[in-house]
Structure formats: C-alpha cells, structure tokens
Amino acid sequence: MALIVQKFGGSSVANADRVRNVAKIITDxxxxxxxxxxxxxxxxxxxxxxxxxxxxxxxxxxxxEMDVLLSAGEQVSASLMAMAIEKIGCPVVSxxxxxxxxxxxxxxxLARIRTINTARMERELDxxxxxxxxxxxxxxxxxxxxxxxxxxxxxxxxxxxxAMHAERCQIFxxxxxxxxADPRKIKNAHKLDEITYDEMLELAxxxxxxxxxxxxxxxxxxxxxxEVLSSYNPVPGTIVKEKIAMEKMLVRxxxxxxxxxxxxxxxxxxxxxxxxxxxxxxxxxxxxxxxxLQSYGHDGSQDISFTVSRANADSVxxxxxxxFGTVLIDTGVSKISVVGAGMExxxxxxxxxxxxxxxxDVNILMIATSEIKIxxxxxxxxxxxxxxxxxxxxxx
Amino acid sequence: MALIVQKFGGSSVANADRVRNVAKIITDxxxxxxxxxxxxxxxxxxxxxxxxxxxxxxxxxxxxEMDVLLSAGEQVSASLMAMAIEKIGCPVVSxxxxxxxxxxxxxxxLARIRTINTARMERELDxxxxxxxxxxxxxxxxxxxxxxxxxxxxxxxxxxxxAMHAERCQIFxxxxxxxxADPRKIKNAHKLDEITYDEMLELAxxxxxxxxxxxxxxxxxxxxxxEVLSSYNPVPGTIVKEKIAMEKMLVRxxxxxxxxxxxxxxxxxxxxxxxxxxxxxxxxxxxxxxxxLQSYGHDGSQDISFTVSRANADSVxxxxxxxFGTVLIDTGVSKISVVGAGMExxxxxxxxxxxxxxxxDVNILMIATSEIKIxxxxxxxxxxxxxxxxxxxxxx
Numbered sequence: 001m002a003l004i005v006q007k008f009g010g011s012s013v014a015n016a017d018r019v020r021n022v023a024k025i026i027t028d029x030x031x032x033x034x035x036x037x038x039x040x041x042x043x044x045x046x047x048x049x050x051x052x053x054x055x056x057x058x059x060x061x062x063x064x065e066m067d068v069l070l071s072a073g074e075q076v077s078a079s080l081m082a083m084a085i086e087k088i089g090c091p092v093v094s095x096x097x098x099x100x101x102x103x104x105x106x107x108x109x110l111a112r113i114r115t116i117n118t119a120r121m122e123r124e125l126d127x128x129x130x131x132x133x134x135x136x137x138x139x140x141x142x143x144x145x146x147x148x149x150x151x152x153x154x155x156x157x158x159x160x161x162x163a164m165h166a167e168r169c170q171i172f173x174x175x176x177x178x179x180x181a182d183p184r185k186i187k188n189a190h191k192l193d194e195i196t197y198d199e200m201l202e203l204a205x206x207x208x209x210x211x212x213x214x215x216x217x218x219x220x221x222x223x224x225x226x227e228v229l230s231s232y233n234p235v236p237g238t239i240v241k242e243k244i245a246m247e248k249m250l251v252r253x254x255x256x257x258x259x260x261x262x263x264x265x266x267x268x269x270x271x272x273x274x275x276x277x278x279x280x281x282x283x284x285x286x287x288x289x290x291x292x293l294q295s296y297g298h299d300g301s302q303d304i305s306f307t308v309s310r311a312n313a314d315s316v317x318x319x320x321x322x323x324f325g326t327v328l329i330d331t332g333v334s335k336i337s338v339v340g341a342g343m344e345x346x347x348x349x350x351x352x353x354x355x356x357x358x359x360x361d362v363n364i365l366m367i368a369t370s371e372i373k374i375x376x377x378x379x380x381x382x383x384x385x386x387x388x389x390x391x392x393x394x395x396x
Numbered sequence: 397m398a399l400i401v402q403k404f405g406g407s408s409v410a411n412a413d414r415v416r417n418v419a420k421i422i423t424d425x426x427x428x429x430x431x432x433x434x435x436x437x438x439x440x441x442x443x444x445x446x447x448x449x450x451x452x453x454x455x456x457x458x459x460x461e462m463d464v465l466l467s468a469g470e471q472v473s474a475s476l477m478a479m480a481i482e483k484i485g486c487p488v489v490s491x492x493x494x495x496x497x498x499x500x501x502x503x504x505x506l507a508r509i510r511t512i513n514t515a516r517m518e519r520e521l522d523x524x525x526x527x528x529x530x531x532x533x534x535x536x537x538x539x540x541x542x543x544x545x546x547x548x549x550x551x552x553x554x555x556x557x558x559a560m561h562a563e564r565c566q567i568f569x570x571x572x573x574x575x576x577a578d579p580r581k582i583k584n585a586h587k588l589d590e591i592t593y594d595e596m597l598e599l600a601x602x603x604x605x606x607x608x609x610x611x612x613x614x615x616x617x618x619x620x621x622x623e624v625l626s627s628y629n630p631v632p633g634t635i636v637k638e639k640i641a642m643e644k645m646l647v648r649x650x651x652x653x654x655x656x657x658x659x660x661x662x663x664x665x666x667x668x669x670x671x672x673x674x675x676x677x678x679x680x681x682x683x684x685x686x687x688x689l690q691s692y693g694h695d696g697s698q699d700i701s702f703t704v705s706r707a708n709a710d711s712v713x714x715x716x717x718x719x720f721g722t723v724l725i726d727t728g729v730s731k732i733s734v735v736g737a738g739m740e741x742x743x744x745x746x747x748x749x750x751x752x753x754x755x756x757d758v759n760i761l762m763i764a765t766s767e768i769k770i771x772x773x774x775x776x777x778x779x780x781x782x783x784x785x786x787x788x789x790x791x792x
Contacts, residue, residue: 016452050472054479056412061479068475068490072468076446079464083450083457094464099539120539143495143516 007157014044023084042073063108074134102138111146151212162222172231177238251340334383356393403553410440419480438469459504470530498534507542547608558618568627573634647736730779752789
C-alpha cells in the first residue's frame with residue numbers, strides 16, 4: 001500500500017464544485033488502495049481578502065498576528081474538503097499545521113520547518129483515514145502559529161512526503177504539467193514527461209512558475225519524487241526527479257521573463273574594486289543581481305551592465321547615482337532562456353539559440369550561461385518572436 | 397492591579413470601525429491600570445456564512461469538522477482585534493482556545509470545559525500584555541478543536557474570569573444592561589443596576605436573551621461577578637451577582653416569549669400513568685415541556701395541556717396522535733412572566749399581575765409559578781398589551 005501526498009492550490013478548491021472535484025481525485029486515489037495525505041491551500045482569493053481586512057485596521061500589523069489571521073484560510077478549506085470526502089463516504093480527518101506536527105522557526109510570515117512530529121499522521125493513517133492537512137502553517141517554539149509565505153502549501157506537501165517517506169508527491173495545478181514553452185503562446189509547445197530538480201529550479205526562476213522554488217529545493221534534498229499535474233484534466237503530468245533515464249532531449253524548455261531591467265553604469269574608472277563597491281551596496285539592500293556584463297576597459301574607463309527585477313530598478317538608481325555618475329535604466333527588456341541538464345555536454349546549444357535569434361532579426365543585448373541554461377537579454381518587443389523562433393529550433 | 401475580563405459579541409466586532417471602537421474600550425481599561433483579557437466572537441454573520449459554505453458541500457457534515465471550520469471565525473476576529481490594539485500602541489497577543497489552555501470534553505459542537513491551563517495567559521499578563529482570546533473554542537483529549545455551541549464566547553469569558561480570579565467579567569452587548577421589560581416596546585422600562593444569578597437565569601429562559609444561560613450558571617457556581625453593558629454607549633450596565641444589597645424591588649422584569657405553542661390532549665382516560673406515558677415519549681426525543689395543566693377529571697376522562705417551543709409542535713403531534721386520540725395545537729399563544737427573587741416572600745405578586753391583566757381584558761389560558769417567577773399563557777395578539785399593563789402595575 002503506497003502513500004501518496006497530494007497538494008491542491010487555492011484555485012483548485014475555490015468553490016463548492018471545485019472542492020467536490022478535488023474530493024473525487026483524493027478518494028479515487030484512496031479507493032485504488034493507496035494511503036492519501038492531501039494538503040490544501042486557502043480557497044481562491046481568501047488570503048488576499050484577509051490581508052485586505054487587516055490593512056483596513058492596521059497598515060503595519062505584526063507578523064505574528066498576520067500568521068494567526070492568514071492560517072484561518074487553510075483551516076476553512078481543510079475542513080470543507082474533509083466534509084466533501086465524508087459526503088463521498090470515505091473516512092477522513094482534517095489536521096491543522098500544529099496538529100500535523102509541523103514545528104517551525106519563529107520567523108513569522110516566512111517560517112522554516114524544523115521538524116515534523118509524524119505521530120498523529122501515522123496514527124490516523126493506521127486507522128485507514130484520509131488526512132487533509134491545512135497547508136502553509138506550523139507552530140514555533142513559543143507555541144505560536146507560523147506561516148511559510150506564498151507557495152507555502154507546496155512546501156507543506158513536500159515536507160510531509162519526505163517525513164512520511166511517501167511514494168510520490170503530486171502537485172495539482174491548473175496546467176497539465178511543465179511545458180517546453182508557454183502553451184498559450186507557442187503552438188507546438190509540448191508537455192515534458194520528466195524533468196530534473198535542477199531544471200525545474202531554473203524554470204521556476206525564469207518565470208515558468210508552476211512550483212514554489214523552496215519546495216523543489218526540499219524535494220531535491222530529500223529525494224522526493226514530484227509530479228506536476230492538472231486537477232481539471234486527469235492525465236499524467238510531469239515527473240520531477242533527480243535523474244532522468246533517457247537524455248534524448250538536450251533542452252527542456254524555453255522561457256521568457258519580462259520582470260527584468262537593465263542597469264548600465266557608464267564610464268567608471270577601470271581600476272580594481274569598482275564592481276565590488278557597486279554590488280556590495282545592492283547586496284546590503286537585498287537586491288538580487290542577475291546577468292552581469294563588464295565591458296573591456298579603454299581610455300582608463302569602462303562600462304558595467306547588469307539586470308535586476310523591475311521593482312528594484314528605481315532603488316538601484318537611487319543607491320548608485322551619487323557614487324557612479326551616469327547610471328542608465330532600461331526597463332524595456334526581456335530575458336529569454338533555454339534550460340536543460342543535457343546541454344552542458346553539447347556545446348552547440350548556444351550557437352543554435354543565437355542562430356535562431358539571428359534568423360528572426362533579434363538583437364542580443366547581454367548573454368549569461370550556466371551549466372544547465374543559456375539566457376539572453378533582448379528588447380521586450382522582440383520577446384514573443386524570439387521565444388517562438390528558439391522553441392522551433394529545438395523542438396521541431 | 398485588577399484583572400478585568402471583557403467579552404465582545406459578533407455585532408460588536410462586525411467591521412473595521414467596530415473593531416477599532418472595541419479596541420479603544422479594551423485599551424482604555426488597560427491604560428487605567430488594569431490587566432485585561434478580552435474574549436471575542438466571530439465577526440457579524442461569519443458563523444452563519446461558514447455554516448452555509450459547509451451546507452453547500454455536505455448537508456450533514458461531522459461535528460468534528462464543523463468545529464474546525466467554525467473556530468476559524470473567532471481566529472480571524474481575535475487576530476484583527478490584536479492588530480487594532482497594536483495600532484493604538486499597547487502590547488497585545490491573541491490566543492486561540494487551545495493556546496489559552498481550554499481543555500474540553502470531546503462533545504464536538506457542544507463541548508464542556510474540563511479545565512483551563514492558565515500558564516500561558518499568566519505568562520502573557522506578567523509581561524503586561526493585553527490578551528485577546530478567540531471565544532467559543534477549546535481542545536479535547538484527542539487533540540481536536542472543539543466548540544461550545546451558540547453563546548459559547550460568554551462561557552469562555554466567564555470560565556477565564558473564574559480560573560484567573562478576575563475582579564469582574566464584563567459582557568459587552570448592543571444594549572446597556574438588563575431591563576425591566578423590552579425598552580423598545582415599554583416606554584418606562586428601566587435598566588436594573590443589579591440582579592441575582594437566579595433572576596438572570598429566569599430572564600434568559602424567558603426570552604430576554606442578553607446572556608447565555610450556561611455562562612450565568614457557571615458565573616453562579618464560581619461566584620464570578622458579571623456586568624452586562626453596551627459596547628456603543630459607555631455607561632454603567634447591570635451587575636449580576638449572588639446577593640443584592642437592597643431588596644427594595646420585588647420584581648426585576650416582565651418578559652414576553654412568543655416561541656411557545658400549546659398542546660392539548662383532549663379526553664384521555666382519567667387513570668394513572670397517562671401523563672407519564674405522554675411526557676416520557678417527548679423526553680425520549682429531547683423535547684422540553686414547559687407549563688403543564690391537567691384538568692380535573694369528569695365522566696372518567698380528562699384533558700392535559702402543556703407548552704413546548706413552536707419548532708417542536710409538529711413533532712409532538714406526530715408522536716402523540718396515534719396513542720392519544722385528539723391532540724390539538726395552538727401556536728397563537730405567548731408566555732408573559734414576571735421575575736424577581738423577592739417575590740417568594742410576597743404573596744401579593746401573583747394577584748397584582750392577574751389584576752393588571754384583568755384590567756386590560758386579557759384572558760389567562762394557563763398559569764405556572766416558581767419561587768422567583770410567575771408565568772401566564774395568553775393569546776399572542778394580547779401579548780404586547782399584557783406586558784405593558786403588567787409592567788405598569790409593578791413599575792410606576
């Protein structure tokens with residue numbers, strides 16, 4: 001008898017019909033002879049509604065009280081899901097984070113899981129009950145409710161799968177899996193059967209946000225096999241695991257990320273320590289820098305360009321303008337990436353990507369490569385054309 | 397430094413403005429040098445909304461899951477209240493039922509408080525924090541969330557006042573206290589400064605529902621001094637306690653209860669055991685019988701009349717019709733009562749009441765008396781006139 005952990009996001013449980021639909025998925029898995037622990041998020045916009053309620057009363061409430069407030073959302077959806085399963089006639093029990101044994105740091109709002117005391121879950125499974133766990137919440141050493149931040153229910157599911165040695169952790173979403181490109185935009189984008197943790201992490205960072213990064217990292221660490229699949233359409237999804245049997249395909253996907261801005265510091269002295277000074281200022285403000293390009297110096301001066309998320313662009317200007325003279329911002333850019341664990345041993349990948357861009361007349365502003373991805377910065381207006389061309393080059 | 401327990405019902409915390417208003421009451425009490433523990437109910441119609449959500453999914457959900465669902469309502473209002481107090485700048489912490497140490501029976505939906513582990517509340521008070529407790533909820537021996545049923549937040553407040561030896565337990569409502577009659581209908585109805593527990597219990601039963609009965613019983617048992625007062629108008633309310641200094645006033649109040657129906661079993665044999673058979677059938681279905689009148693037998697047969705709540709009238713007919721021939725139901729009746737601990741030593745009270753009714757031409761259908769109350773059943777259409785007349789007779 002296998003243990004399957006299933007996670008259903010807010011849109012999958014947004015109303016009574018969807019709750020019933022998910023209850024059927026859970027009970028079908030149970031009736032097929034499995035033990036099931038299902039993790040649910042708050043219904044639809046519940047979390048945003050609660051945040052709004054709080055803002056009406058206090059624009060800067062303590063994180064401790066926000067956690068008490070927000071965790072109520074998952075509490076409601078967990079009990080409703082249990083009721084839907086009772087209606088179908090299967091034995092079920094809902095557990096809040098602290099009941100499921102989640103012990104966390106006291107970093108309210110963004111708590112880290114320390115351990116999971118699995119005794120209660122094991123006892124309920126021994127009685128052949130389906131367990132519904134309220135996602136995204138735990139209890140810290142002070143006896144206070146904590147939450148894990150956005151996407152925290154994914155983390156809850158993966159942590160349970162790891163602690164309970166589940167056979168698989170299924171993450172149900174509104175898409176059928178991980179695609180080689182955005183299927184709404186690229187006609188011949190196709191679903192991947194399998195993908196590695198590292199590839200999944202790169203895809204998440206690059207904007208193909210089907211899985212919360214922290215949960216993928218945790219899955220990798222504890223070797224939890226994930227499956228991303230649809231709660232609306234019962235077809236096999238994409239398996240995320242450590243190693244993929246066949247490395248037929250070099251590239252797993254092509255992504256576009258418009259949330260990027262290029263900063264250029266023009267004409268800085270060509271002496272050691274300049275780049276260090278600039279980036280340590282940004283690091284002190286927790287501003288992540290992505291692609292970095294340092295021009296070859298000439299006439300004793302040089303240019304430094306890098307990208308940050310658009311929300312940070314103005315702060316960067318503010319931080320650097322006094323010390324570095326001319327600082328230019330360009331928010332009309334987009335980052336296109338190809339991701340694939342196989343490409344590191346195939347040097348032709350970059351060339352193929354650049355050729356595809358050249359063929360459709362797209363100019364490359366910056367380039368960055370890692371072992372499993374190649375990213376280029378281009379004009380935002382070229383982005384969709386570029387993705388289509390690159391995708392077509394790799395996926396005939 | 398006195399400890400004051402305050403309780404605020406759902407309408408007192410229904411929206412952001414009212415939450416702010418209550419936060420001011422709490423912090424004013426705190427700033428006056430008191431320790432404060434405030435108990436809050438779910439906001440406005442939250443509980444009904446949650447019940448509706450459940451009904452959409454399962455018309456007969458388990459009580460265990462209903463308790464998980466409903467307790468979320470108080471969780472939301474407790475955290476919002478804490479945020480409002482943070483905004484004012486006083487130290488505060490919200491506690492859910494299980495965090496406040498409420499250990500209960502496992503009678504889901506109507507759990508009884510077994511003990512309160514006060515360690516956490518004491519620790520928070522030692523740090524001079526205001527404590528906001530989510531009302532109506534606790535934890536049973538199975539580690540499950542339980543709720544106390546309607547009016548359960550009153551019980552939470554009184555139980556805390558008893559366990560923490562509070563100086564007073566203030567129950568804030570939308571009226572200014574306990575009145576001699578409904579002030580919206582009787583012009584010269586006036587607020588009572590004091591009332592005994594027993595009188596309060598009778599008034600609650602008789603429809604002047606400002607306090608939950610269970611909480612009054614608990615207050616009596618542990619000798620907790622209650623005060624019923626308004627969260628809108630800051631004037632002294634009505635104190636509920638064991639003994640009242642001056643017994644000047646015989647009668648505390650006149651009440652009307654329209655939720656009553658008269659059942660008559662006509663022409664049953666005048667032999668022993670008939671009444672017993674009828675009432676044991678009702679008892680088996682948990683149907684409470686109020687006033688009972690058994691006619692003097694003649695011609696070997698007699699009539700038995702009694703009252704039940706209107707919701708039970710049809711069930712009673714169903715239960716009795718086969719065994720008892722003619723069973724009549726009259727739902728057009730109302731019960732008028734005068735309540736007062738002083739009346740037992742003043743035999744003139746009943747006569748005065750009956751005279752007042754006679755003077756306004758109201759016919760009495762049934763009479764019941766106890767040590768501290770006299771009730772009469774009359775036609776519902778006469779009820780308002782009757783209350784006015786009786787009230788005028790006792791309160792010039």
